[in-house]
Amino acid sequence: MRDVSIIGIGQTKVGENWEKSLRQLAGEAVLAAMRDASIEMADMLYVGNMLSGEIAAQEHLGALVADFVGLRGIEAVKVEAACASGAAALRQAYIAVAGGMADVVIACGVEKMTDEVGEVVTSALALAGDGEYETFHGLSFVAINALLMQRYMYEFGWKHRDFAAFAVNAHQNAVHNPYAMFPKPITVEQFEQARLIADPINLMDSSPVADGAAAVVLCPTEQARAFTDNAVRIAASAVATDAVAIHDRPDPLFLQAVYTSAQKAYRQAGITPQDIDLFEAHDAFTIMAALSLEACGFAPRGQGVRLAQEGDIALDGRIPISTMGGLKGRGHPVGATGIYQVVEVVQQLRGQAGGNQIKDAHWGMAQNIGGSGATVITHIMEALS
Amino acid sequence: MRPTREVGIIGYGAYVPRYRLPATEVDRVWTDGYSGTPIKEKAVPGPDEDTATMSIEAARNALKRAGIDPVRIRAVWVGSESPPYAVKPAATIVAEAIGAVPETQAADWEFACKAGTEAMQAAIGMVGSGMMDYALAIGADTAQGRPGDALEYTAGAGSAAYLLGPKEESLAYFEASYSYVTDTPDFFRRPYQHYPQHGSRFTGEPAYFKHLLAAAQGLLNELGYTAKDFAAAVFHQPNVAFPQRAAKELGFSREQIQTGLLVSEIGNTYAASSLLGLTAILDQAKPGDRVLLVSYGSGAGSDAFSLIVTDRVVERQNKAPHTRDYIARRKEIDYALYVRYRKKLHMH
Amino acid sequence: MGIPNHWRTQHQRYRLVGEICQHCGAKLFPPRDVCPECSQPAYEPFTFSGRGQVYSHSTVLHAPRGYEEFVPYTVALVKLEEGPLVTAQLTDVDAGEAYIGMPVEMVTRKQREDGEEGAIIYGYKFRPVLQ
Structure with missing residues (x-):
């Protein structure tokens, strides 16, 4: 190979x-x-x-x-x-x-x-779920994620407000990304007061x-070298799948495919989660960011929210995520998102991330999640220069 | 009329949807509160309910009480004037949902408010002839009155299902029945029309009273009974006054009809009207009780039945929700929400 | 989805017919032919009781095409008493009334209509257990 x-x-x-x-x-x-x-x-x-x-x-x-x-x-x-x-x-x-x-x-x-x-796009996005057993019942893709979030809040005792830190961080980082859809900061109050889409998920939990x-x-x-001086190496490329419908998973709050694909990627790259300098997470919804951080090994089960609250996901934090705005701030043109994430990791590893540059970034990870965790693709990139 | 083999009710089930429209709401919107209200409130189906789904609910309750394997049912008959399809039976949906398919008959019956008892008469014939052991007769309607019309106060929704079988297995058996029919156009709806037309006061004397009283009296005469021989009676109830007057003319007391008189709380449930009155009576019946059931359907005709309650009623009464449980489960809605749920709002 | 699709899945949708694995006894809904517990074939039909509890829920305010007339409606993951989780709507509940652990029972209701002239599609929903 x-x-x-x-x-x-x-x-x-x-x-x-x-x-x-x-x-x-x-x-x-x-x-x-x-x-x-x-x-x-x-x-x-x-x-x-x-x-x-x-x-x-x-x-x-x-x-x-x-x-x-x-x-x-x-x-x-x-x-x-x-x-x-x-x-x-x-x-x-x-x-x-x-x-x-x-x-x-x-x-x-x-x-x-x-x-x-609106409703045509809502229907189209719902195709990511299980057609006969989820979307047939009128579940939008947002609703499927809302079921995860509601249960997560119930099991781990979080309030909706606790998820605000993910959206606030994403929007803050989008400010310095000229390609971002929403390059403006938001407040916790704006997060709390946003319009509901499928409770508990509101507009500010969701990527646009x-x-x-x-x-x-x-x-x-x-x-x-024949083409460029700032090539970035793909140190790992790993895919894992899970049941498309969340009701078919033994533990809906643990994204098995996230775990499997991340573990495969760490092994391929020969590193551990502690080595990752930045992580372009699939924050399509705040709950997805939390579940992804947990299954990737950055936070214990039920504690992904704490990483956001305590600033660990900020640009100067332990594991910066959504460094160019993420799905929430940059925007989520669905089938393009996985490439945007990798482009942004490359910007960081080349030292071209401008106001959002992570210092001495060497290892960057991008994780693209299909559906509510049924296809998960993790790439780890390494700076060559 | 009596079949060759004696027939009874093996299981019965009621269903009333959750929503209620107070008659004062219709009055508020259409007469600014100046008209009287014929009933307190009527039952309104939710946006995901129709005659088929309500029939399924009642049929499942009947099966819970009967305790038989649904594959043994040989006929599933739905009597209604508001089937979800103009062409395509609601009965096949019900038969499929309760697991009675495929070795069964299935059809919808239409005779305005007596479609359900018409199906019941046919079921008595089928079981009574020995052609089958079990037949399911359902009366169900999601009735519609033209906005502002007198019918809008009362046109309600509900269903009742009766699983008929051999007398030996029954919780109540039929002593005899009697039917009385003439061509009397007191109420009708032409194809492609949303709302029925009715003959106003013509629906009373020459229609409801003539047919219902004749059927009831015919049955009493045939059996040699008077009102005093019955523990309870139920008459089709388009409003409160009609069944009360009918009862009085036949010599029944207020007490005898009280248990089955539900119209003030759920409205006129059309094909389910008298049949739901009977489920309410059976919920509280004691072994040995004799019960009179008389339907009325516009067009016009009445079916009358005399039933004797057996010992089995006691253990089966609580195997499914009582009619009163459904009546107590109520959420009041206003006229605007009613208009939305019943699709009276044209979005074009 | 067209009429044949709905017709094909009618047993499941009208009355929760799933499967039981004859090797390990696991009860499966939706039917999936291969037992996820022991990977053996599981073709034997099994009708679920329809009783369960709400595992999670959400109220949908922005509906996909075909479901707009029912907004707001409640969707849920229901833990059936026989084990499986199933995704479905709750009915006869108001927005905000559902809670995790709520006892529910299956009912067959209208899911949607293919327009005013098209087929009416029925399927399972769950409602609070009637006392």
């Missing part, structure tokens, strides 16, 4: 990009990544996306995006794993390069969500629906 590095990154500003289509968003990100990597050709393209068929009335994204960015003819496919589609595309690209099937591979994540109205695209270029580490 060959060691693999990221030699180029690109991203669009996350938000309501009324004037840009799905292919334009993807094209912008891919071309930016290609420029960053100083390449004009690639061997393969993987496009991570969840909702194009439902919302943009378009499938077949591999060929569509390849052609649009001037790569007509190359091998290209769409990869789908609900909210983990972005990281799933990266995982496929990683396998292709590591396995020697290709040398220069692009992984792109793209989502165009604002072409449809948005358009966006991000891309990375991969090549074998031994060839990386």
Whole structure:
């Protein structure tokens, strides 16, 4: 197996990009990544996306995006794993390069969500759950997460207000990210007073629906120097799955696939959670951030909230998360999120994170969660320079 | 009428939805509080309820009391004027939900408010002929009155299910029945119309009283009984006054009809009306009690039944919720919420 | 989802027919054909009692397409007395009335309608146990 590095990154500003289509968003990100990597050709393209068929009335994204960015003819496919589609595309690209099937591979994540109205998007997102046994019963994706949060609060004695620290931290970090959707701080009071979506989850617990695209270029580490001086090595790439429906899991409050994929990743990288300098967590909802921190080994069971409250997740904390705003502050263009997370880790490890730079960042982790924890993809990146 | 083999009720079940619309709300909205109110309040189904779901609830209660395997049921009949589909039986939904499929008959019956007792008469015939051992007859309705119409005060919702079988297994058995039918258009609804039309005072004397009294008197004559032979009686109850007057004319006292007179608390539940009165009576009946049941359906006709309660009633009464438990479970709603739940608000 | 899908799952949805593993006795809902406890085939139908307790709950204020008319409605994870957790709506409860541990029983209710002309879809919901 060959060691693999990221030699180029690109991203669009996350938000309501009324004037840009799905292919334009993807094209912008891919071309930016290609420029960053100083390449004009690639061997393969993987496009991570969840909702194009439902919302943009378009499938077949591999060929569509390849052609649009001037790569007509190359091998290209769409990869789908609900909210983990972005990281799933990266995982496929990683396998292709590591396995020697290709040398220069692009992984792109793209989502165009604002072409449809509220309940259509709500229905589309609910496809991440179990169609016959969760969404059939009228559960939105938010409601599925709300069931986890309600039980978590009951079992561990937390109040809704206790989760505010996650959202406050994410928004604070988004301030210095020019690509973020909500680059403005929020207060605990604003968090508490936000409109309910599915109790106990309110608008401030939730990451926003948005358009966006991000891309990375991969090549074998031994060839990386030929393209760039600031390559970042992929030290681990690990996927685990769980039952799609939370009712099928023996312990709904323990995200087994998060645990398994994180443990695999630590082993591959040869490190422990204590070595991680920053963690781009999948904070689609505040409860997901807490559960992810716990199952990754950063906090004991039921104590993920405490990490946020005590400042451990801040930029200068023990385990900074959502350093560029996370899903909450940067925005959550579903199938693109996994690539945004990796792009942000690369920014940190290159020392290009501006006002949010983590000092001496060497190991960065990104974790993309599909559904309520059914597909979990963890990547650990290491600074080479 | 008597079948060859004697037939009885093996299990019975009531269901009344949770919501109540006080009659004063209709009065407030339509006459600014200046009209009287014929009843206290009526039962209103929730947004996820219809005749099929209410029938299932009552049928499950009947099965709990009967204690038989539902696959032994050979007929599932739903009498209603408000089935969820114009074409496609509600009865198949009920049969599927209670586990009576596939070796069963299933059909919906329509005869305004007596569709349920019509199904009951047919079930007596089927079981009584020996063609089957168990048949389920249900009366259920989610009745609709035109907004502002006199019917809107009373058009309620509920269901009652009766599992009929051999007398030897029954908690109450049929002594005899009697039916009386003429063509009398006192109340009707044409296809594709939301709300029925009614003949106002024409629904009284030539319709309700003529048919109901004739059926009741016919049965009494056939059996050689008078009102005094009955522990309790229930008459179709579109309002409070009609069944009270009918009882009086037949010689029944207020006490005899009190237990089964529910209209003031749940409204006119149409095909379930007299049948729910009977479930309320059976909930409290003692072995040996003789009970008179008389339905009335517009169009028009009445079915009358005389029942004798057996010893088995005692152990079966508490195997499912009582009719009164459902009546006590109430959440009052205002006219606006009622309009929303009953889809009277056109969103276009 | 189309009519064949609803028709196919009718037994489960109308009356909670799941499966029982004949190897280890585990009762499974939803039916899944392979026992998650012992990985043996589990095809034997088993009808659940429908009684259980609320394990978690939420009130939905922003509904997916087709469920808007029922807003606000309560959804829950229900722990069936035979063991499995099941996701379903609670009915005959007001927003905010549900609590963890609430005893509930299964009822068959209308889930939604495929528009005014389409099929009516029924399925299991749970309501507070009637005394």
